[in-house]
Amino acid sequence: MTYTKRLDGRKIEELRPMEAKAGVIPNANGSASFKIGKTWALAAVYGPREIYPKFLANPKKGIIRCHYSMMPFSGSGERIRPGKSRRSQEISMVMEKALEPVIDLYDFPNSAVDIFVELPQTDAGTRCAAISAAAIALADAGIPMTDMVSAVAVGQVDGTVVADLSYGEESYPAVVSDIPVAMLHNSKEISLLQMDGEISKEDLISSLELAKVATEKVYELQVKALKERFVKDNNHKNNHPEDN
Amino acid sequence: MMVVNKETIAQLAKDNRRLDNRSLTTFRQPIKIETDLSWTAEGSARVQIGETVVMAGVKLSIEKPYNDTPDEGGITVNAELTAMSSSEYEPGPPGMKSIELARVTDRGIREAKAIDMKQLCIEPGEKAWFITVDIITINDAGNLFDASGLAVLAALKSARFPVVDEATGAIDYKHKTDVPLPLTKEPLPITVYKINGALLVDPLYEEEEAYEARLTVASDADGTLSALQKGGAVPLTIAEISAMIDLAVEKAAFLREELNKALD
Numbered sequence: 464m465t466y467t468k469r470l471d472g473r474k475i476e477e478l479r480p481m482e483a484k485a486g487v488i489p490n491a492n493g494s495a496s497f498k499i500g501k502t503w504a505l506a507a508v509y510g511p512r513e514i515y516p517k518f519l520a521n522p523k524k525g526i527i528r529c530h531y532s533m534m535p536f537s538g539s540g541e542r543i544r545p546g547k548s549r550r551s552q553e554i555s556m557v558m559e560k561a562l563e564p565v566i567d568l569y570d571f572p573n574s575a576v577d578i579f580v581e582l583p584q585t586d587a588g589t590r591c592a593a594i595s596a597a598a599i600a601l602a603d604a605g606i607p608m609t610d611m612v613s614a615v616a617v618g619q620v621d622g623t624v625v626a627d628l629s630y631g632e633e634s635y636p637a638v639v640s641d642i643p644v645a646m647l648h649n650s651k652e653i654s655l656l657q658m659d660g661e662i663s664k665e666d667l668i669s670s671l672e673l674a675k676v677a678t679e680k681v682y683e684l685q686v687k688a689l690k691e692r693f694v695k696d697n698n699h700k701n702n703h704p705e706d707n
Numbered sequence: 708m709m710v711v712n713k714e715t716i717a718q719l720a721k722d723n724r725r726l727d728n729r730s731l732t733t734f735r736q737p738i739k740i741e742t743d744l745s746w747t748a749e750g751s752a753r754v755q756i757g758e759t760v761v762m763a764g765v766k767l768s769i770e771k772p773y774n775d776t777p778d779e780g781g782i783t784v785n786a787e788l789t790a791m792s793s794s795e796y797e798p799g800p801p802g803m804k805s806i807e808l809a810r811v812t813d814r815g816i817r818e819a820k821a822i823d824m825k826q827l828c829i830e831p832g833e834k835a836w837f838i839t840v841d842i843i844t845i846n847d848a849g850n851l852f853d854a855s856g857l858a859v860l861a862a863l864k865s866a867r868f869p870v871v872d873e874a875t876g877a878i879d880y881k882h883k884t885d886v887p888l889p890l891t892k893e894p895l896p897i898t899v900y901k902i903n904g905a906l907l908v909d910p911l912y913e914e915e916e917a918y919e920a921r922l923t924v925a926s927d928a929d930g931t932l933s934a935l936q937k938g939g940a941v942p943l944t945i946a947e948i949s950a951m952i953d954l955a956v957e958k959a960a961f962l963r964e965e966l967n968k969a970l971d
Contacts, residue, residue: 542841
């Protein structure tokens with residue numbers, strides 16, 4: 464085991480500095496901004512609303528749709544062409560699966576809840592930031608949820624299990640594994656699990672145990688952002704003329 | 708979003724009134740301009756006018772110059788009306804509205820010769836810097852044209868060239884120099900709307916749905932015009948165009964001052 468001191472000096476279980484805010488996009492039914500290190504996700508929720516195209520509508524239950532998108536200037540290299548990529552489509556799909564377990568789709572038959580995530584800048588852990596932002600936005604939109612979803616990557620860098628890998632750690636010149644995890648707060652069940660790299664089963668299990676602690680930090684921040692939003696709303700002076 | 712019919716807006720405009728009680732020629736508040744928000748962009752900005760929010764990001768690349776301008780670089784402006792920013796937009800390829808927004812903003816910068824393209828040349832006929840600016844809407848509450856023009860100019864002003872490896876010629880996007888873009892002018896577009904005979908600026912989303920004609924005027928600090936775009940189905944008289952240009956130049960000076968205050 465040679466990786467004893469993390470590249471940016473963090474403790475093993477320490478996440479990068481985080482910031483979260485709910486209610487940042489007035490047009491949306493719910494929205495959030497979530498930053499972790501230099502990764503920044505904005506999420507907007509529209510719905511429940513009518514589904515287009517209509518054939519997707521299900522008279523028994525609603526659907527949720529995620530759209531993950533990196534802004535063209537948000538990659539650390541060349542400009543990214545706008546529009547769907549294989550990567551963005553896959554991430555959108557796993558985001559839906561990560562969030563769906565806490566949403567009662569039978570509450571809004573024939574309808575869709577659309578979740579749009581845009582990233583103005585990225586470093587590492589974009590899908591986890593996207594999920595954490597989306598979960599705040601869903602709660603802000605008043606979508607009935609049975610639990611909160613909080614996501615963070617864990618993994619193993621040259622034999623050491625760490626939380627919230629940085630870009631430098633993801634590309635560390637040794638055996639590395641990057642494991643994005645989304646966890647349901649109450650049940651401690653896992654709704655997103657992917658892995659890149661190599662890891663032993665023992666290290667994987669201890670990584671997932673570490674994810675419990677790490678996602679708890681994200682959860683605390685998500686709740687704080689929602690509480691702050693609620694306080695602000697109470698004092699909000701509405702300027703629309705129909706209220707005057 | 709509140710639902711207001713076009714007749715209400717037209718009737719108000721005739722009496723020099725608006726839905727939010729502003730005068731016809733007053734911009735919404737707050738006007739906020741922030742730069743250097745995205746470490747991955749060579750330049751970036753976020754502009755808020757009232758509840759409208761847009762971001763713009765600059766990326767630079769080294770490409771072969773065009774055959775007809777072998778000693779010049781280039782600039783392209785793109786716009787994405789994200790589904791995040793309004794229930795009116797859907798994910799997918801750009802529609803007419805985003806294409807017009809991108810092209811009008813692009814012309815305002817390009818035709819003013821605001822960027823000295825020759826200074827972007829590295830090796831004539833072989834290598835030059837090319838600038839791509841992407842406009843991303845965050846919340847469309849009206850007047851994307853002016854907000855986007857302001858965001859693009861702010862992003863261009865904040866941009867710094869990335870480091871280039873002397874030996875390989877490759878761009879090191881993770882490190883920036885302190886060299887700004889060769890920006891020689893500061894053109895800003897202002898769009899003036901005609902509703903029921905009245906001329907107004909900085910429309911709300913609802914007012915944009917009710918306009919008869921609009922004229923986007925990009926102008927420089929000395930009042931030189933660099934791009935025009937008329938929109939809407941109703942024609943304009945020369946006298947109206949003249950009044951609209953005067954108003955646009957005045958408001959461009961106002962926003963330019965806001966920009967310089969913000970960047971100080």
